[in-house]
Every structure is written in C-alpha cells, then in structure tokens.
Amino acid sequence: MLGPRTLFAKVFDAHTILTRDDGQALLYVDLHLCHEGSFHAFNALRAAGRKVRRPDRTIGVADHYAPTDARSTAAIGNDEIRGIIETFRTNMRANALRHFDLDDPRQGIVHVVGPEQGLTRPGMLIVCGDSHTSTHGALGALAFGIGASEVAHVLATQALWQARPKVMRVELSGLLAPPVTAKDAALALIARKIGTGGAAGHAIEFVGEAVSAMSVEQRLTLCNMAIEAGARCGMVAPDATTRAYLAERGVAWQAAWDALVTDDSATFDAGTALDVSELPPMITWGTSPEEAAPVNEGVPQPDATRDPAAARRSLDYMGLAAGTPFADVTVDRVFIGSCTNSRIEDLRAAAAVLRGRKARVSAMVSPGSTGVKRQAEREGLDRLFIEAGFAWRESGCSLCVAMNGDVAAPGERVASTSNRNFPGRQGRLARTHLMSPASAAAAAITGRLADVREFA
Amino acid sequence: MPDPLVQVSGKAVPLALANVDTDQIIPARFLKRPRDARYATYAFHDLRFDEHGAPRPDFVLNDPRFAGVPIMVADRNFGVGSSREAAVYALAALGISCVIAESFGDIFFSNALKNFLLPVRLPPETVGELRALAEAGVPMTVDLERQVVRAGNREHPFTIPAFARTCLLEGLDEIGITEKHLPEIEAFEAATGRA
Numbered sequence: 001m002l003g004p005r006t007l008f009a010k011v012f013d014a015h016t017i018l019t020r021d022d023g024q025a026l027l028y029v030d031l032h033l034c035h036e037g038s039f040h041a042f043n044a045l046r047a048a049g050r051k052v053r054r055p056d057r058t059i060g061v062a063d064h065y066a067p068t069d070a071r072s073t074a075a076i077g078n079d080e081i082r083g084i085i086e087t088f089r090t091n092m093r094a095n096a097l098r099h100f101d102l103d104d105p106r107q108g109i110v111h112v113v114g115p116e117q118g119l120t121r122p123g124m125l126i127v128c129g130d131s132h133t134s135t136h137g138a139l140g141a142l143a144f145g146i147g148a149s150e151v152a153h154v155l156a157t158q159a160l161w162q163a164r165p166k167v168m169r170v171e172l173s174g175l176l177a178p179p180v181t182a183k184d185a186a187l188a189l190i191a192r193k194i195g196t197g198g199a200a201g202h203a204i205e206f207v208g209e210a211v212s213a214m215s216v217e218q219r220l221t222l223c224n225m226a227i228e229a230g231a232r233c234g235m236v237a238p239d240a241t242t243r244a245y246l247a248e249r250g251v252a253w254q255a256a257w258d259a260l261v262t263d264d265s266a267t268f269d270a271g272t273a274l275d276v277s278e279l280p281p282m283i284t285w286g287t288s289p290e291e292a293a294p295v296n297e298g299v300p301q302p303d304a305t306r307d308p309a310a311a312r313r314s315l316d317y318m319g320l321a322a323g324t325p326f327a328d329v330t331v332d333r334v335f336i337g338s339c340t341n342s343r344i345e346d347l348r349a350a351a352a353v354l355r356g357r358k359a360r361v362s363a364m365v366s367p368g369s370t371g372v373k374r375q376a377e378r379e380g381l382d383r384l385f386i387e388a389g390f391a392w393r394e395s396g397c398s399l400c401v402a403m404n405g406d407v408a409a410p411g412e413r414v415a416s417t418s419n420r421n422f423p424g425r426q427g428r429l430a431r432t433h434l435m436s437p438a439s440a441a442a443a444a445i446t447g448r449l450a451d452v453r454e455f456a
Numbered sequence: 457m458p459d460p461l462v463q464v465s466g467k468a469v470p471l472a473l474a475n476v477d478t479d480q481i482i483p484a485r486f487l488k489r490p491r492d493a494r495y496a497t498y499a500f501h502d503l504r505f506d507e508h509g510a511p512r513p514d515f516v517l518n519d520p521r522f523a524g525v526p527i528m529v530a531d532r533n534f535g536v537g538s539s540r541e542a543a544v545y546a547l548a549a550l551g552i553s554c555v556i557a558e559s560f561g562d563i564f565f566s567n568a569l570k571n572f573l574l575p576v577r578l579p580p581e582t583v584g585e586l587r588a589l590a591e592a593g594v595p596m597t598v599d600l601e602r603q604v605v606r607a608g609n610r611e612h613p614f615t616i617p618a619f620a621r622t623c624l625l626e627g628l629d630e631i632g633i634t635e636k637h638l639p640e641i642e643a644f645e646a647a648t649g650r651a
Contacts, residue, residue, distance in 0.1 A: 017644045018637065022618035026637060028644055037487065040541060050631065065488065084488045131539040131563060147541035147567035149630075157634045159641050163617060165562075196475055197533035200562055230536060232562055288475050310474050401538075403484045410507065420537060422479040424502050 004263035007237050008167045008203045011142040011260070015125040017159060024161045031119060032058040032154050033110045033128040034097075036065045036088040041129065041151035042095075052095045054158040059119060060092045060099035063109045065404045066396030068366045071102045078405060095155075108369020108395045111135040111339035115220060116371055118249035122238040122257040127154055132339050132419065133233075134226045138219035139245070140238035140260045142203070145227065165232045166269035168202040170194075172210035174277025179349065179456045182218035183341055183417070183436040185210065185274070186225035187282035191292040193272045195306060199231035202270060205262060206236050210276045216245040217345045224340045228289040228419055237261045281452050283326055284421045284434040286314030291421070292434065295451045298325040317423050318431050319411070326449035329433075332412045334363035334444040335426070336390075336437050338400035341417035342368030344375050346437040350417075351381040353441035353455045354388040360447035364391040366398040366406075388444065402426050415443035460627035461572045464554040465597040468527035468590035469516055476530060477537035478564060482546040484538075495542070495549035517550075521593060529587045530557040532580070535564025544571045554598045556605065558583050569620045570630065574598060576605060576614045586612075600624060 005013070017026040034041075038060070045052070052058065065081050073089075076082040085102070092099040100106040106117055111132050114120040122140035127133060129151040136143035146160065154160055170193075172185055190196060204226045211219065219236045226234025236242075238260050243253050280294040291314055293300055301322045302311035315322060320329065336342065336350050347367060365385050367373035373395055376382055382392050399406045400418035408414050408430035417440050418425075421432040433449060442450040486498040503515050511518040528547070534557040535543060544567045547555065554574040568575040576598060578586070589596065589607050596607035600621060605612045616624070623630055645651040 017640050020619060024617065024619050026634065026640070028641070028648075028650070030650070037540070040491065043490075048629075048631070080488045129539055131537065145539040145563055147539050147544075147563055147570065149541060149567065149570035153631050153634065156631050157638070157641060159634060159637075161619070161630070161634070196536060197559055197561075200533075200559060227537075230533070230561065288477075307474060313473075401484050403487065407485075420477070420479070422477045422537060424483055425479050428483070428502055428507070 004266040006167050006262045006266045006268065007140065007205055007235055007260055008142065011123055011125065012164060014123065015142070024163055026159050027125060027162050029127050029154050029158050029160055030057065030124040031126045033114055033126065033133070034058060034060045034151065035063050035110050035130065036084050038129055038151055039084065039087050039091065040148035041155060042091040044149070044152040045155055050156045052097065052155045055096045057158055058097050058155065060088065060097055061107060061110050061113050062088055062102055064397045064401060066102055066107070066394070067404055068393035068396050068398050068406055071394055073102065081405060105370050105374070108371060109339045109342065109397055111224065112343060112368035112372065115139060115216070116249070116369055118246065118251040121246070121251060122242065122260050127160060131227045132224050134231065135220050135224040135339055137223040137226070137233050137235040138216060139242055140235060140257070142233060142235065144233040166202045168199055168204045168231070169268040169271040170204050170206050171208040171271070171273040172206065172276050173208045173273060174210060174275045175213055176210050176276050176279065179438040179452050180279050180281055181349070181436045181438070182214055182221040183225070184279055184282040185276050186222050186228070187284065187289060187292040187434065188276070188279055189274055190225070190229050190290045191282070193274055194229040196228060196288050196290045197230040199226065199229040202231050204229070204231045204234045206234060208273070211236055212239065215345060216241060217343045220343065221340055225289070225419060281436060281439050283439065283449055285318065285320060286311060287317055287421055287423050288314065289419070289421060289434060295326055295439070295449070299323060327451070329449045330413070330447055331415045331433070331443050331449065332361055333408060333414045334359065334361060334440050335399040335414055335416040335418065336364070336440050337366035337368070337398050338418035339368065339397070340419040341437050342366065342372065344372050346417065347372065347376050347381050350437040350441040351384040353438050353452060354384050354445065357388055357445040359389040359444035361444060363389060363444045364393055364399070366393045367395050369395050390444070399426055415440045415449065458572050458627045458629065461553065461574060461624045462601055463597055463599045464526050464574060465595065466527060467522065467525040467593060467595050468529050468586070469522035469525050470587040470590040471516060471528055471530045472587055474531040475533045475536055478535055478540050478543035478561070479537055481535065481543040482540065487540060487542050491545050493549060495546045499546035499550045524551050526551060526553045527596060527598065528552050528555045529583060529590045530555055531583065532558035534560050536561035539563045541567045541571070544568050544573050548573055556583060556586055569624070572624055574600060574616070574624065578605065578612055578614055582612050
C-alpha cells in the first residue's frame with residue numbers, strides 16, 4: 001500500500017512503466033513538444049533507421065529561430081536560419097507530426113503555446129528539448145527539459161529513463177504586493193535562498209499563500225524559473241484557478257485531477273520558505289540569476305554575495321561598480337518577451353506603466369504567441385506599446401536566446417524580461433539585467449534601471 | 457554501437473570557474489550548425505577568442521600545455537542552463553572525454569553520459585586538489601571500471617549511475633535496450649488508456 005505522497009511522487013509513479021534494479025525508472029511520456037533545435041535528434045533517428053513510435057504524442061512549433069519581423073521563411077535573409085526552420089518543417093512532415101508553422105495562428109514559444117492551446121494538462125508527463133520545459137508544471141504536470149539524445153529516445157520509444165529526483169518544498173508565504181510579480185519572487189528565491197545550483201537533482205513543489213493567490217500565468221513564470229535554481233522541474237498543485245484556466249481553453253476538469261495534491265503527512269527531501277509580502281521588485285546585477293538584488297538596494301559589494309570571486313568577475317563583465325544605485329545605471333535597450341514573461345498579463349502590466357509615456361531607449365515586445373499578440377491587439381495594448389515607441393514584433397524566443405537574428409551589440413545593456421543573464425546570452429559581450437515586464441517598462445521610460453513602484 | 461569508455465588517462469586542463477553555463481561552452485549562434493569538426497572551434501568560443509577571432513592568451517584552453525588533453529577539471533555547477541546537447545559535442549570535439557567537477561547541471565550530466573563523455577562528481581576539496589595537479593601538468597587516470605580517479609599517488613572514489621556505467625563500459629545503445637521493453641511499454645499504454 002502506498003503511503004502519503006507528494007504531488008510530484010503521484011505523477012512520477014503514475015508514469016512509471018518499470019523500475020530497474022539501479023533505481024532508474026522507465027517513464028511514459030504523454031506529450032513531447034519540439035522545436036527547430038530537434039534536428040540533431042531527427043538526424044540520429046534517421047541514422048539508426050528508427051521511426052517515430054507515437055506521432056500522435058509529439059507536437060512541434062517553430063520558436064527558437066522564428067523571425068520576429070516576418071512570418072515566412074522566404075523573408076529570412078540568413079541562409080542558416082532559414083535552413084533550420086525548413087529542416088524543422090521537413091522533419092515534422094516526413095514523420096507526420098502535428099506542428100504549428102510560422103504562419104499558424106497557434107504558433108508561439110513552445111512553453112507559451114502548450115498551456116495556451118490546452119495541450120498542457122494536470123498530471124501529464126511532458127518533455128521537450130529545452131530546459132524551460134519546467135514551465136508546464138504550473139498546471140500540475142511533471143515537465144522537464146531533455147537533451148537531443150533523450151529527444152531521439154522519446155521519439156523512438158515514447159518513454160524515457162530517469163533517476164527519481166528528490167523533492168523540495170518551496171513555500172512563498174504572504175501575498176505579493178503589486179506591481180511585484182512572480183518574476184520578482186523567483187529571482188528573490190534564487191538569490192536569497194536556493195542559488196543557481198541549489199535545487200539540482202530536485203523537483204520543486206511551490207506552495208503557500210502567494211502561490212495560491214497567483215494566476216496560472218504567474219505560476220507559469222515561477223515554474224519557468226525553477227530551472228534557474230537548478231531544479232529538474234517546478235510544480236504547482238492544480239486548483240480552482242487551474243480549473244478555470246483550463247475551462248477557458250475548452251478542457252473539462254477530470255475527477256482524477258482532484259487527487260493531484262501533496263498528502264498531508266507526505267515528507268519532502270528539502271525545503272525553503274520566503275515571505276514575499278514585503279518583497280520589492282528584483283533586478284539582476286550580474287551574470288547569473290542568483291546575482292539579483294532588490295531594486296532599492298542596487299549593486300552589492302562582492303564580499304556580501306554568495307560567491308565573491310564570481311561577483312567580481314560578473315561586475316567586470318557587466319561594467320558596474322559595487323555600491324552603484326540601480327537608478328544610476330543607464331540601459332541601451334529593453335526587451336519584453338520570452339517563455340518567462342510574454343503572456344497577456346505580462347503585456348498588460350508593461351502597457352499599464354507605458355500608458356501616456358515614451359521610451360527613451362530602443363525597445364521591443366515579442367508576444368509569447370501569435371494568440372497573445374492577437375489578444376493584445378484586441379485590447380489595444382499594441383497601441384500603447386507603439387505609442388510609447390516600442391517595436392511591436394511577432395512571436396518567438398527572440399532576444400532571450402538571440403538565435404533568430406535579434407541580438408544585442410557588444411557592451412549593450414539590456415533590461416530584459418527573459419530568464420538568463422549569462423555572459424553573451426543576448427549577444428556577444430551584451431549585458432543583461434533580468435526583471436519583470438513592469439520593471440522593464442519602467443526602464444524603457446527612464447532609460448535606467450528603475451523602481452516600477454514609482455510608476456504604478 | 458558507440459565505442460566503450462573504460463578509462464581516460466592523460467593530462468588535464470584546470471578550469472577554475474564556477475557556474476560555467478552551456479551558453480559559455482557553446483554560444484547560441486553556433487547551434488544551427490550540423491555536428492562536425494568545427495565544433496572544436498565553437499567550444500568556449502567567446503572565452504577563447506576575442507572579438508577579432510584572436511586567441512586570448514590568458515584563457516587556460518589557449519595554454520599550449522593543455523592542448524588536446526582528454527580531461528577537464530572544472531569547479532561547481534558545470535554545465536548549468538540550457539539543455540543544448542551541443543555543449544557536449546563541443547567538449548568532445550575539443551578532445552575532452554571526462555569532466556571532473558563538484559557538481560553539474562542535471563541535463564548536462566545526462567547529455568554527457570549519453571554521448572560517452574564521463575562527468576565525474578567529487579567533493580570540493582578533491583576537485584581543488586586535482587585542479588592544482590592539472591595546473592602542474594601531473595597526468596591522471598579516470599578509471600570507470602573501478603570508479604576511481606588516480607592522480608599523484610592518491611585515489612579518489614566516485615560513482616556513476618549503475619546502468620549508465622554499464623552502457624559506457626560496454627558501448628551499449630540505450631534506445632536499443634529500451635526497445636527490448638516495448639512489450640511493457642505497450643502493456644502500459646493498454647492498461648492506462650493510452651494505446
């Protein structure tokens with residue numbers, strides 16, 4: 001008889017086909033999402049003479065290389081970028097896989113599309129060759145990123161070997177005070193509690209008053225950032241909020257989903273808690289998501305950080321002096337987009353700050369999906385962005401990963417709603433400051449790292 | 457069938473940097489390229505070369521003493537971030553068959569094993585000691601059969617998940633192994649309404 005179990009354990013167990021003597025479980029994959037980067041896996045499959053075993057359980061979408069200034073491959077000037085999208089299309093068609101091409105109204109960033117299209121559901125096991133697959137856990141799915149070899153394995157077998165991760169309980173107590181968001185909470189958690197590697201080998205379950213009060217979109221942002229703490233995945237137990245979100249997408253609630261909660265006496269392997277009620281907006285100052293500080297504190301002294309040697313290197317790369325107030329740091333560019341923060345609520349929050357104001361620096365919005373873009377246009381948000389001087393682009397991963405031609409110049413300082421501030425992430429020698437969409441909007445209108453609470 | 461990986465012997469390159477993410481190991485702009493010998497140039501590209509393509513003399517991988525060595529001794533949190541398996545392809549193209557570190561990004565660790573690149577986790581003090589030996593040009597042997605690293609006159613035990621170890625030692629193809637479980641996969645599908 002099974003004892004009390006965590007949400008994670010329930011979903012993991014329900015997908016375990018068999019467990020080997022060494023503890024590795026063969027897990028059944030309900031849904032495999034893929035993007036253009038899957039070409040290595042399709043090459044491997046072809047080289048081995050293997051076929052896609054369950055074409056009905058893979059869905060593709062072009063996002064990593066999707067141009068944000070056009071919706072056709074013909075319009076892509078770079079031969080390699082055009083080629084990789086064409087290869088993706090060929091692989092999808094050759095294997096009879098459902099896919100959302102550039103001109104499909106369902107196109108978007110894979111981690112925005114899954115929930116938006118009602119593909120991501122509670123209790124599912126979802127994988128994708130992308131580390132931010134953790135996003136889908138916001139709906140109570142067990143979702144994690146895999147590499148190309150594992151993608152090939154899933155295509156060939158619809159299953160995957162995994163060691164059972166440990167489970168970490170992360171409680172966010174208190175309520176976030178708008179305009180502070182899940183993004184700020186995630187950055188604070190990583191900076192103050194977990195660190196970039198602290199959750200390695202763990203699945204995180206997010207609980208607490210703040211999480212219960214969050215919309216599904218905020219939970220998606222929170223789970224998206226779980227990987228930045230090193231976690232395999234992040235999860236939130238599905239509840240009435242989830243149910244309403246699914247209903248809006250025509251997904252009927254299943255009775256079995258009521259059981260997708262951690263049992264009262266279930267135990268976790270690790271845990272941490274953060275009271276978010278007094279949390280200010282957070283901004284990163286370094287080159288790792290753990291190098292973040294409250295907007296009112298500014299750039300810290302390296303010796304006061306988790307890793308002083310790393311902090312000194314980061315400040316050198318970022319061109320920042322210790323002790324500098326954030327308000328003294330000028331930015332060159334603003335990017336609102338990515339699987340972390342590009343959904344309709346994100347765009348609403350940024351647009352609210354921009355209303356009646358002008359961006360002082362180059363700024364762009366890449367909505368998370370074509371669906372989000374159309375919704376924003378129905379609400380007139382596009383006008384607010386355009387009137388503020390933002391470029392209103394098409395959907396894709398864009399400047400988060402800088403693969404599609406959207407790229408920051410060497411030395412450029414970018415206020416970005418994305419998830420990684422690694423050196424060179426947004427372009428060679430580009431300097432990234434991670435923040436929420438509202439904070440990015442505040443940076444646009446001030447041309448500096450700004451406290452959005454002054455504009456709310 | 458991949459070639460078995462039983463042990464790795466030779467000099468090691470010390471990389472004393474924490475949190476080396478996979479964007480550092482291979483910048484995103486190279487990911488659209490098919491896997492070939494050029495991946496050796498992409499490896500750590502922006503740390504190895506300046507904006508004009510000239511090697512940075514102060515970066516350890518440009519030190520001629522470490523050219524072509526089969527082992528890298530890194531720091532903590534090696535390979536965090538993006539799931540790009542190309543990070544492993546780039547290391548392999550450089551000739552690296554084993555990375556020793558305090559800890560690894562989970563996805564990188566798995567990607568490495570699937571590509572017969574051995575990721576060895578050791579305690580911080582041991583990793584520091586091995587980095588110092590690497591710096592001094594002392595050769596080491598990573599013995600997967602016995603799961604020990606031999607360097608100087610000491611042995612440091614490590615563990616690799618049992619099944620992955622067998623795959624490496626015998627050169628087994630994991631998909632081929634899983635395909636033997638197809639009856640169980642099909643039974644699972646039938647029993648859970650997923651057929």
